[in-house]
Amino acid sequence: MLFTNISILKKGMGKGGDKPMLFMSMFQWEPGKTDEIMELRMKESVPSGIKVVSEWVALETNMVFRLIDTDDPVALLKVCSMWADLGYTEMHPVMNSVDAIKLIK
Numbered sequence: 001m002l003f004t005n006i007s008i009l010k011k012g013m014g015k016g017g018d019k020p021m022l023f024m025s026m027f028q029w030e031p032g033k034t035d036e037i038m039e040l041r042m043k044e045s046v047p048s049g050i051k052v053v054s055e056w057v058a059l060e061t062n063m064v065f066r067l068i069d070t071d072d073p074v075a076l077l078k079v080c081s082m083w084a085d086l087g088y089t090e091m092h093p094v095m096n097s098v099d100a101i102k103l104i105k
Contacts (some may be wrong), residue, residue, distance in 0.1 A: 022053070022096045025066040025080065029087035034062060037086060044082075049075030062087075067094070 003095045029037050041064075046052055070076050076095035078090045 017080045021069065021071050022094050023068045023070065023076065024092045025068055026063060026092075027063070027066070027083055027087055030061045031062055033086070037062075037064075040086070047075045047078040050079050 049070055051069040052071050053067040055067070058064070068076070068079065075089070080091055083089055
């Protein structure tokens with residue numbers, strides 16, 4: 001499932017803004033399906049409009065973290081929905097801590 005307020009893409013970040021719009025995707029799958037997930041990941045084609053900044057696999061659980069840069073809500077939905085039948089996806093808008101501190105001062 002994807003629970004993200006897509007309207008945040010239009011609030012001064014991302015397209016037309018001075019900072020990229022970053023999202024942290026967290027995908028978790030059932031134990032025992034790691035080989036299947038990793039095989040599919042090797043074949044994955046990321047949709048146009050998505051830049052995968054970095055990706056990490058949790059060593060102690062069945063979870064992968066992916067930092068995504070996009071200003072395209074359709075591409076964001078596509079990249080998340082392609083895994084919907086295999087596990088659970090959370091998506092959170094994120095920003096650099098230094099930039100966040102500057103905004104709240």
